[in-house]
Amino acid sequence: MALVSFLIPCFVIGADIAYSCQNTDDFVGASSPGDIVIGGLFAVHSEMLHPEEYPIKPVIQNCSSFEIQIFLQTLAMIHAIETINNSTLLPGVTLGYEIYDTCAEVTKAMASALRFLSKFNSSEDIIEFKCNYSDYVPRIKAVTGASYSEVSMAVSRLLALQLIPQVSPASSAEILSDKIRFPSFFRTIPSDFHQTRAMAHLICESGWNWIGVIATDDDNGRFALESFGVQAMANNVCIAFKEMLPAYLSDNTFHTKVDQAIEKIVNETKVNVIVVFMRQFHVLKLFQKAIERNVNKIWIASDNWSAAVKISTMPNIEQLGTIVGFGFKSGDISTFQDFLRNLHEKPIGDNKFLHEYIKLLSVCAHLEYHDFQMCISNQSQDDLMQNVENKHQIWRDDFLTANIEPGFIHSTILAVYAIAHAIKEQCKGRNCKDPSAFAPWELLEELKNVTVIYDDKEIKFDSSGDMSTSYDVLLWKEIDGHMEIITMAEYDPEKGDFIFEDEEKKREFLDLKKVQSTCSQHCRPGEMKKVTESPHTCCYECVYCPENHYSNRTDMDYCYRCNNKTYWAPVNSTTCYRKTIHFLAWTDWFAIFLLLLSTFGVVLVLSISVIFTKNLNTPVVKASGGLTICCIILFSHFLIFLSTVFFIDEPTEFKCKTRQALFGISFTLCISCILIKSLKILLAFSFDPKLQNFLKCMYKPVPTVVICTGIQVIICTFWLTFRTPFVKQNFSIPRTIILECNEGSIVAFGIMLGYIAALAFVCFIFAFKGRKLPENYNEAKFITFGMLIYFIAWIVFIPVYATTFGKYLPAVEIIVVLISNYGILCCTFLPKCYIIIYKQETNTKSSFLKMIYTYSSKSASSVAVSQISLDSKSSSSRATVSDSCKSEQNSVNGNGHFQEPGHRLAKRNVLPKNTARTMARKRLSSI
Numbered sequence: 052m053a054l055v056s057f058l059i060p061c062f063v064i065g066a067d068i069a070y071s072c073q074n075t076d077d078f079v080g081a082s083s084p085g086d087i088v089i090g091g092l093f094a095v096h097s098e099m100l101h102p103e104e105y106p107i108k109p110v111i112q113n114c115s116s117f118e119i120q121i122f123l124q125t126l127a128m129i130h131a132i133e134t135i136n137n138s139t140l141l142p143g144v145t146l147g148y149e150i151y152d153t154c155a156e157v158t159k160a161m162a163s164a165l166r167f168l169s170k171f172n173s174s175e176d177i178i179e180f181k182c183n184y185s186d187y188v189p190r191i192k193a194v195t196g197a198s199y200s201e202v203s204m205a206v207s208r209l210l211a212l213q214l215i216p217q218v219s220p221a222s223s224a225e226i227l228s229d230k231i232r233f234p235s236f237f238r239t240i241p242s243d244f245h246q247t248r249a250m251a252h253l254i255c256e257s258g259w260n261w262i263g264v265i266a267t268d269d270d271n272g273r274f275a276l277e278s279f280g281v282q283a284m285a286n287n288v289c290i291a292f293k294e295m296l297p298a299y300l301s302d303n304t305f306h307t308k309v310d311q312a313i314e315k316i317v318n319e320t321k322v323n324v325i326v327v328f329m330r331q332f333h334v335l336k337l338f339q340k341a342i343e344r345n346v347n348k349i350w351i352a353s354d355n356w357s358a359a360v361k362i363s364t365m366p367n368i369e370q371l372g373t374i375v376g377f378g379f380k381s382g383d384i385s386t387f388q389d390f391l392r393n394l395h396e397k398p399i400g401d402n403k404f405l406h407e408y409i410k411l412l413s414v415c416a417h418l419e420y421h422d423f424q425m426c427i428s429n430q431s432q433d434d435l436m437q438n439v440e441n442k443h444q445i446w447r448d449d450f451l452t453a454n455i456e457p458g459f460i461h462s463t464i465l466a467v468y469a470i471a472h473a474i475k476e477q478c479k480g481r482n483c484k485d486p487s488a489f490a491p492w493e494l495l496e497e498l499k500n501v502t503v504i505y506d507d508k509e510i511k512f513d514s515s516g517d518m519s520t521s522y523d524v525l526l527w528k529e530i531d532g533h534m535e536i537i538t539m540a541e542y543d544p545e546k547g548d549f550i551f552e553d554e555e556k557k558r559e560f561l562d563l564k565k566v567q568s569t570c571s572q573h574c575r576p577g578e579m580k581k582v583t584e585s586p587h588t589c590c591y592e593c594v595y596c597p598e599n600h601y602s603n604r605t606d607m608d609y610c611y612r613c614n615n616k617t618y619w620a621p622v623n624s625t626t627c628y629r630k631t632i633h634f635l636a637w638t639d640w641f642a643i644f645l646l647l648l649s650t651f652g653v654v655l656v657l658s659i660s661v662i663f664t665k666n667l668n669t670p671v672v673k674a675s676g677g678l679t680i681c682c683i684i685l686f687s688h689f690l691i692f693l694s695t696v697f698f699i700d701e702p703t704e705f706k707c708k709t710r711q712a713l714f715g716i717s718f719t720l721c722i723s724c725i726l727i728k729s730l731k732i733l734l735a736f737s738f739d740p741k742l743q744n745f746l747k748c749m750y751k752p753v754p755t756v757v758i759c760t761g762i763q764v765i766i767c768t769f770w771l772t773f774r775t776p777f778v779k780q781n782f783s784i785p786r787t788i789i790l791e792c793n794e795g796s797i798v799a800f801g802i803m804l805g806y807i808a809a810l811a812f813v814c815f816i817f818a819f820k821g822r823k824l825p826e827n828y829n830e831a832k833f834i835t836f837g838m839l840i841y842f843i844a845w846i847v848f849i850p851v852y853a854t855t856f857g858k859y860l861p862a863v864e865i866i867v868v869l870i871s872n873y874g875i876l877c878c879t880f881l882p883k884c885y886i887i888i889y890k891q892e893t894n895t896k897s898s899f900l901k902m903i904y905t906y907s908s909k910s911a912s913s914v915a916v917s918q919i920s921l922d923s924k925s926s927s928s929r930a931t932v933s934d935s936c937k938s939e940q941n942s943v944n945g946n947g948h949f950q951e952p953g954h955r956l957a958k959r960n961v962l963p964k965n966t967a968r969t970m971a972r973k974r975l976s977s978i
Contacts, residue, residue: 078151078166081125081402085147086484089132089470090167092196092206093125094118094155095404097332098300111162114154116300116332117411117427119454120359121198122404123391124220125150126451127460128195129402130390131467140471144483149191152404153202155330156299160202164209167191171486184213188487192494193218193470195463199330200224200271201298207236214492218469220462223354224274228515235495237516239465240354240379240458243275245544249377249522250326250351251282252547259324259568260288260589260606262351265312265337266328269298275328275353287606289570289589291322296333305336313340316348323568326351331359342367349566352376357525358456361425363534374527375563377542379458380520382506387460388452395446412447458523465518468505473497519544526559576603576625579610595623598785619786630782633858634701634790642699645865652692652873656685659880662887669894671883675728675830683756684724684879690717691872698861707776707792712767714868715803719763721875722810723756729817729834730755763806770799781856789858808845811838833878840874 080095096114132146151163169176171188181187193216197203203222210217211234219227219238227233228242254262264279266272276293283290294312297305316325325348327334334356342365349372356362357376399405408427415426474483476497481488502511510518524540539559541550551557574580574593579602581592588608596602596610601624603611613620618627635642663681666672675681690713697710731752774796781789794800818834848867855863886894 078163079149079401080152080404081129081148081150083129083132083147083401085132085136085145086486087144087474088147088149088191089128089467090163090191090194090196091125091128091148091150092153092160092163092194092198092202093121093128093150094198094202095121095125095152096154097121097330099154099156099159100301111159114152114159117407118331119361119408119427119451120331120456120459122408123451123455124198124459124463125404126391126394127387127463128467130387131464131471133390134386135467135471141475141478141483144474144478146471146474150404153197153199155199155202157202157205160197160206161209164194164206167194167210167215168213185490185492187213187490189213189215189491191215192474192489192491193498195220195466195470197222199269200227200274201269203227203236204233204270207233211235214495216470216473216491216495216498218466218498220466221355221459222271224271225278226270226274228517230514230516233516237469237498237512239462239469239510239518239520241519241522241544242515242517243278245519245542246354246377246522247275247279247282248547249524249542249544250279250353251286251288252542253351253375253524253549254283254288254324254326255286256549257324257563257566258573259349259566261291261321261568261570261587262288262324262326263292263294263316263319263322264290264326264328265294265296267298267330267333268295272298272328279326279328287588289587291319291570291587296329296337300332300336309337309340312337313344313346316341316346317344321568321570322348323566324349324351326353327356328353329355331356331362334359334362335365338362338365338368338371342370345370347372349563349568350374352525354378354458354522358458358536360454360456360536363527363536368527368534369529373563373566375539376525376527377522378456378525379462380523380541381457381461382508384455384457384460384464387464388455391451391455394451409446412450465503465505465510469498469501469503469512470494472503473501476501524549524560528559573605574602574607575605576607577623578602579607596620598622599627600624601626616780616782617788628786630786630788632788632790633784635699635858635861637700639858641859641862645695645862645869646699648869649692649695649865652869652876653689655876656689656692659876659884660685662884663880666887666894669887670896670898671886671894675880675883680724680728680752681880684721687717687721687724688872688876691721691868695865695868698865702778702790702792704778707778708771710792711776711794711800711803712771715767715807716760716763718807718871719810720756720760722807722814723759725834725837725875725879726759726810726814726817727752727755729814729831759810763803766799766803766806770796770803774799783856789856789860791858791860804845808842811841814838815842830879830882833882837875837878840878841871844870844874 080093081091095118097116097118098114099111100113100115128148128150132148135141136145149166151160151166153160153163165178166176167190169178169190171190173190176190179187194206194210195218197206197219198221200222201224203217203219204224204227207217207227214235217236219236220240222238223240223243223246225243225247227236227238228244254260262283264276266276272295276295280290292315294308294315296308296312299305316322327337327350329337334352347370352374354377357378362368394405399409411427473494474497477483477489477494483489499512499516502509504510510520512518521544522542523538524542525536526539528535528537538552539556540552542548543550549560551560570585570587570590571580572593574591577596578593579596580588581594582588583590583592585591599613599618599620600610601613601620602609603625613627617630619630620627637643637646660682663672663675663678663685667678672678672681694710694714694717697706697713700706776792776795779791779793781791783789815835815838818831818838820831844867848863852860852863852867892898
C-alpha cells in the first residue's frame, strides 16, 4: 500500500516573547502524558488578530481576548481526567491530555485537528495517507470539544476520516445530529432543536407573537435561526426582523452591523422581545450599544450566553430590561470548585493557559470586578508580554469561582467521563498501556452504547449522539444592586413543558406576560383575525364573529361554526346557544282560541244530536234523512272537530300520521252522506222521467257511502305506507327551531284534498239542481251554500298555506278545517233546528203535506204547460209559441184546490183536481 507522509508545520501562538514556534509541542496549550491521550479543543481566546490586508503567507496570526469561561472548561477537563486517574474507574491505565486553543477560528482548529491525526510516537508529526485506517494508531484516541458548532462541524469532518470520537460539551447545532455527515460526533448537551422549541414555547406561553432575532453570521447562527424559525411558525410566532452580525470581531463591518441592529430594535416599537443567538463577546458589544441607546426590552438568551457572568456584571445592565435564558442542566460541581481553590498550590507544568491567566492577574488585579474582567478580555498576547515586566505574581481564586457557568462545566466533565467509560469497556481483556491496544474507531462503537454514571445519575447517548438532558430556565434578576442569575424553571425536552419548583418561581414566570410584544392587539373571545396586507400572519385586524359562529379563545384565526343546526350564536359570540324550539303549544293564546272553537263545534254537534233524537219522529228529522244518516253526518263532524286537536302541541309521529288521515276520512264520510241526501231529495221531487230513472240507478245509499269513503281510506293507507308524514325541524327562522309535521308527500296530500273537493263538487251540482224545493224541504239550497263555503275556504287556504311559515302554520289548516266544517254543519242542520225549536207549527205532517201539495201543484202545472207547448209546436210549424209557454202564478185556496194558471190553459186543458194530491202523497212517502 502506498504511503504519503505529511509534515505538520509549526504554527504556534504562545505566551512567550517569541511567538513563532520552535517545535510542534509549542502548539499545545496544555498537556499531560498518559497511556491513553485525549485531545481537547477550546476557544480560550475569542479573537484572532488579522492583518489589515489579506494574508500573503500561510501563517496563523496571534489571538487576543482571553475568555475566562472557556478557560474554566479546560480546567474542568483537566480536573475530570485527574479525578479519573485517581479513581478505580480505569485501573492500571493513566489518561493524558493535549488541549489546544482554537481562538474561535476554524482555521486554527483545523491545524489542531491535523495534530490529532498524526501518527502516534512520530517525531515529525507525520500523517500517513491510507486507504484503510483500521490499524492506524493516531496521536490521540478521542477529542473533547469544540466550544462552537461552526468549529465542531469542520473538525468533525476531518476526524471522521479516522473515525476518531469527538464529544463536545458546548456545540448544540441541530445539524450535528446527522450521523451520515458527522458519524463520529457526540455531545453531552441537547440539540438546538430542543432549545429553539423551548424558546418558542416560552414566547407563545407569554402571549408574544411579534419578536426580533439577532444571530451571528456563521453556521451556528444560521442553523439556530433556521430551527427557531420553524418552531416559531409552529407556535404562531412571527419574526418581525432578523439581524445577522459578522462572526468575527475583527471584521471591519462588525460595529456598523451592531449599530444597524440597535437602530432596528429602536425603530420597531411594537417589538419588545428579542431572541439572541450569539457568542458572549458578540453579546457584550451589542449590549454596550444598547445601553447607550437606552434600549429596554425582554431578551431571550441562548445557551451560549444565558449564564455569562461577564455580561451580567456589565455596568447598567439592568437598564436593558428583562433577560431570560436557557442554560444546560448542571449537576454537582463542588469537587471542581475545590479544585479551583487549590489550583494555585499545584505546579503550572505544561499549561500555557494557566500561565497566561496568572500573568493577566498581575496586570489587571488592581481593577474593580467588571473592569478587571474587561482588562483580562482586552489584553492581546503582545500587550501582555510588555505589561508583565516588573509585575509580581498574585492569585485570585474568587474570580475563577465567580465566573463558573455550571452548565458548561458539568457538560465538559460528562464528556470526559463518557470517553473514560467507553475506554473502560474497550480495555476489558486488553493491555491498554499499549497505545495500539485498540483503534479510535473501536472506541467509537463502545461510545455509542456507553452509560455514564455521574453524580449518581445514569446518562447515555441517543441514536443521534446527543444526551437529552433538560434545560434550566434562567432569569436575570437584580438583587441588592447586583444582577443575579437564578433558575426560574426547568424545561423537560421529552414532555415539552416547564416545571416550576415553587409558586414564587411560577409567579415570576407569569409576570413576563405583562409585557406586550404583538404586531396587533389580541383578539378577544368573540372575535377572529382578519389578515391584512402584511406578509406576516401576526399582523391582522380583529373582527366580530358572524352570526352562528363563535370563538372562545384569544387570537383565534377563525370562528367556529355552531356544531349543528340546533344551535345558534349572535354576532361577537363566545359560545353557541341552543335554539328555542317552537310549536303551537296548548298554552298559546291562538291555540286556546282555536280549541275553544273546536270545543264549541263539538258542543254544537252534541246539541244537534240531542235535538234530533228528541224529535226523531217529526217530519223535519225524517226529511233530513232519518236518524241513521244524521248520526253518521254528525259523527263525522265530531271527528273533524276532534282532528284539530292533533294539530296542536308538540308534533309527534303519531299526531302527524293521524291528523290528516282522520280529517280526510271523516270529511269524505260527511260529504258522501250529504251526497246521498242530495240524490234522495232530487229523486223525490224530480218530474223528469229520464232524470228519475238515472237517479234511481245512482241512489244506492250504503254502497255509495262505503265506496266513496273506501276510496279515501285507500288513498290515506297508501300515503301512510309509502310516504308517511314525519316530524321535521324547520330552521328557516334564525335562532328558532320550528317543530312541524312534514306531510311526507305533497302529491298524496293533494290527492286526498282533491278527492274531497271532487265529491263536494258533485254534491254541489246535485244540490244546485234541487235548490227550488219547498221551504221546509229546501235543504239542497243550504247544502249548496255549505259547499260554496267549503270551496271558498280551501281555495283561500292553498296560497295562504304555501306562503305561511312558523309555528302558526298548523293554525292555518285548523282555521280552514273549522270554517268548512262549521259551514257544512250549520247549513245542513241549523235551519232544521230552527224549525224544530221556533216553528213547531210547521213541523207537522199536515203542514208538510200542504207545502208539498203546493209544490207538486206548481210542478204538475209546469209539466202540463210544457206538454201543451209541445202539442202546439207539432200542430203549427210556423206559429210562434214563445208566448204560449208563459203561465201565471198558481195559487192554492184554503181547501187545497188549484186555481186556473191562465185563461189560455183553462180553455185548452184543465188538470184533474186529484193530480196534485196524488203527487204530494207520493213525494211525502218517498221522503
